[in-house]
Amino acid sequence: MTLSDKIVTSMPSQGFEDLRHDFLKALRCMILSRTLEDKLGSLYRAGGRIVGGVYLGRGQEAFSAAAGIHLRWGRDIYGPLIRDQAGRIAFGEPVLDAMRTYLGVSTGPMRGRDGNIHRGRPQVGYMAMISHLGSLLAVVGGALFARRLRGTLGDSVGATSIGDGGTSTGAFHEGLNFAAVEKLPLVVSVANNQFAYSTPTHRQYACEDLVDRARGYGVGGHQVDGTDLLACVQVFRTAFQRARAGEGPQMVVGRLLRLGGHGEHDDASYVPDLQKHSHEGRDCLVVAQGQAVDLGWATPQELRQWEKEARKEVDQALAQVSKEPVPDPYRESWQALSTTALMEGQER
């Protein structure tokens, strides 16, 4: 069964014409993201190829891609998190970067030094997260701050993500508060997928909805059904417009469910069946494909074609990367400073 066989339809077929381009762009990113992640998941389960863990964005592609399509590679600043494969693709990250990082080859952006979701290319505004949740927000903010200071901000914007669990970190609080004080053009996606690893939200926060936090920071607050691509595209369009218009940080809270384990090692048996069958448990990709057909923006044939192209792209990337070299400790520089003159011998 291909993805497009599962299409369900639900949307009215008019009044969204101006979203068409964004929607389709996001949808194609979602398809590529899902295809890539399915491949990574099966490589992981097969064993032997993937280095380290695999953390997927399944079920979060609509929310992530709808943010990512508003970002311009090389011009905007993006600090994606764990479940932002779709956003990364939308931003312009080549599939090769992902594949190379997961397979740990030395040709990838992280050269085998760091892995999977930590990848990035900071020099082009594509930040490489560290594991510590929340700590990327201030970094993205700082990059915007520096651009404004130098006068090169222009219409560029920054975006980053956090999960429901990550909102409990002090770093997230400090980072968002700083960005609000500086009124930075920043969009923060809060992907409330109901769990932080196994921990349900009632052990994570006590407010009714995380969007209730926006006012306390003095930032724009937006809520959206994260399983609904059309809604996501619409809401993020507003949020990015406001951020670029100088209205300061915008916080977009999406309600959705992680469709899978925390990582591929986790069977997520702690997620109650009821929740899996709830509205937020819908597969956003299936929903989006249905929307596309209903709205007459794509035919089932086109969807199948896009899936085919995605599979081809992923397969090619895998084939190519499989031939690439893995890191060689003897050729590694083992140098943590860029200033070579200040390096000491390693084996004192």
Add this chain to the structure above:
Amino acid sequence: MTLSDKIVTSMPSQGFEDLRHDFLKALRCMILSRTLEDKLGSLYRAGGRIVGGVYLGRGQEAFSAAAGIHLRWGRDIYGPLIRDQAGRIAFGEPVLDAMRTYLGVSTGPMRGRDGNIHRGRPQVGYMAMISHLGSLLAVVGGALFARRLRGTLGDSVGATSIGDGGTSTGAFHEGLNFAAVEKLPLVVSVANNQFAYSTPTHRQYACEDLVDRARGYGVGGHQVDGTDLLACVQVFRTAFQRARAGEGPQMVVGRLLRLGGHGEHDDASYVPDLQKHSHEGRDCLVVAQGQAVDLGWATPQELRQWEKEARKEVDQALAQVSKEPVPDPYRESWQALSTTALMEGQER
């Protein structure tokens, strides 16, 4: 000029009868606090007696005392901050504890090891803050958590404070969020005195009012004119009632102005005159004394008498402490662990 010569009157004289007892208790604490702090300030300026810096609560006594009077020494848990001298007195801390700590004698609760506002007696529920702002909140929460776990919580409650600046710390966020998740009986006083050291609030947060944060944590939010003792007593009464009634943490935001420097070394020349003469720049003690007289709850004679008693208490404490021994390094145990068997020699 004694304090009571400066009385201004402003309150309607009826309808507050049930607050009378609390109000007068708080007022007497304020008087003692001001008297003590004036003495500490002049000792500091005279030089030679005080060890370390002096950080006073002038202008914040009403807000601090109105919280402190709801706390029972030995039964509730209190984690006061920098400007809570009045709250400490209301909680039941003897003036001797303060005097001994400021003079660094070895008879004080901190035995000359730590100083001034860091003092406390954790074993009786009176927490001793460390300097790092925000980090006390989780400690107070943890104490409540342990009591509830053991079943000894009863009607006890916890209280702690933070300044406008301290709300920017990650620790404050994590601590309050944890307390909200656990629905702990905790009252958090946010003394918004318009400055963090020299930094005005617009460099500290971007929301309209810090009370806007309450909803985002899912805690009760209360606002009060921190220069108005009667209002403070009323608001804290509600907040403490709700906390004890199991409604979870309550955040009380008081608007006021620090009437002095950050510490006694600081002339606060950065505070604009306009702000000094604004409503929040009123001296809460003068206001409270006026209220007491207006309401017929105290005569000017009584006020003078209380001031006199306060001066006597402070003078006696000073006289006594002046004779007490300072720490002797040769008799000091130099032991950071309570488990003596695990201590190593100091001079390895």
Add this chain to the structure above:
Amino acid sequence: MSSITYLEAIREAQYEALRDNPEVFLYGQDIGTFGGAFKATKNLGREFPGRVFDAPISEDAMIGMAVGAAVEGARPIVEMQFADFSSVGFNQIVNQAATLYWRTNTPCPVTIRLPSGGTAGSGPFHSQSMESIYAHYPGLVILTPATVEDAYWMLLDSVKLDDPVIYCEHKFLYYHLKADGFGQRMPIGKARIARPGRDATIVTYSAMLHESLRAAEELRLDGYEVEVVDLRSVKPMDTDTILASVARTGRLLVVGESFPWGGATAEVIARVSSEAFHLLDAPPLRLNSKDTPIPYHPNLWKAHRPTTASISAELRKLLRY
């Protein structure tokens, strides 16, 4: 008792601590229903209802809360999901927990479990060994169990101690290291001669004990008898046992997995050099990981940390001297 792993020993010790003292509770991310990222608390939430709590992702508050609970007489065991994440609880550990007793005469019986050390593919933020960071600060006890027995007894002892304990459990040992039982309790603060010898002493701890033992075994084929001392706790550090060993062998190699600047290995060498200089027949050597973050790719990771091979090479250098 049938074969038990290092990880099971940690679970078992927590089980017994919970069973024996109502003041004990567990606090950590995903440790309840889920049983923890490594399953160190598996089933404990079910076996001790209301005593095992899922924490929000708030390491600072987690430690702060544990200190507050300890002030009230509780004896919390806090699990950091990975040692590396304790960096965001660093302040509460070194400034709040570690100073409480000294400042206020109030005991602070908090145990902080740090799943530590490298495993293949874990990368720079899930592999750190932070014992040297915490040991530098006064007021903490730093345990680094290398065996199933120590994992068990030292965790039980931690909970009983009235001081904050940083319990560094090594993830590499979780599943592979097995024993038939918990053996005898050895007191905290005592090092152990893990292998007797006469030609050289290796002082080490945690996972590096096993690499060192293998290296010693390799050297035996060359006719050398290498003594291996397991520190067990890096603070307090059992200088006497170290010196006694060096007195026997005259040669010292110190092996640790953490970063090379400062830290446990430098501390051992400094103590031996200062206190027993005349016992040394050769310059004391140390071997640590390299001075870069911990690499993700196994090829790099294996070259980054000390291994049996690199320890053997170092031993040969030491013995040739």
Add this chain to the structure above:
Amino acid sequence: MSSITYLEAIREAQYEALRDNPEVFLYGQDIGTFGGAFKATKNLGREFPGRVFDAPISEDAMIGMAVGAAVEGARPIVEMQFADFSSVGFNQIVNQAATLYWRTNTPCPVTIRLPSGGTAGSGPFHSQSMESIYAHYPGLVILTPATVEDAYWMLLDSVKLDDPVIYCEHKFLYYHLKADGFGQRMPIGKARIARPGRDATIVTYSAMLHESLRAAEELRLDGYEVEVVDLRSVKPMDTDTILASVARTGRLLVVGESFPWGGATAEVIARVSSEAFHLLDAPPLRLNSKDTPIPYHPNLWKAHRPTTASISAELRKLLRY
């Protein structure tokens, strides 16, 4: 140039850094209008409008923001109000700033100023020396200037370096230490013979340099010539200069103000013992503060840290050997 203090040198260096490079900006609590808790940025906000920013009380975000700015090519100088408060920015320092280059090949020119060390009456949370904590982590340069000249040149050099620098300025030296000018620039990474001698070597840094020089002077009255080496930077550490000095004197005392377990003094001893064992005529010694938090009362504080008297006593011990 008239007499200038250590603190003025720090201000002056920041002035010149701002003047010479538009990518430099200052970020810290109360550093704008107010000029900083110690006035190290006095008037700079006025002299460089829009380049000096008051930060919220958010040390984690402050460092994170500086890293982000550095990624974009800025060269921020971040002031921590006291070194001790960097504990809440610890994670961003050791895991974000320190790993950026190694992980992503992106330079990270961030300078973090830590007002460090003890002064009378400052107590446990306004007195800490954290150089050993940061030096343990890969990817950071740790500077510990002891002189007006170094305070000036090393801060200017920090801003020019493409790596994150932890600049540990000692509060005890702020007002008292004076010089007539900034003298000659010495490169970062080179230690300096602050006083030549032949009978023993003291290796030290930061404020302890001055206590050590006084102790050396005291010993001169007994006829000893003690050489004093100022490390200047604890990481990188100039092992060559240390070894050359020990080669001359045969005796080594290492003095530091931070806590005794691990850290800079242990590192020096470990290097000398490993690399130049045969140069030593006596066991190398070290002197640190005591293993408790830093006391508030001056009586205790003076006994807690090394002083001229305790250094002299240790030197005598070393020379008697």
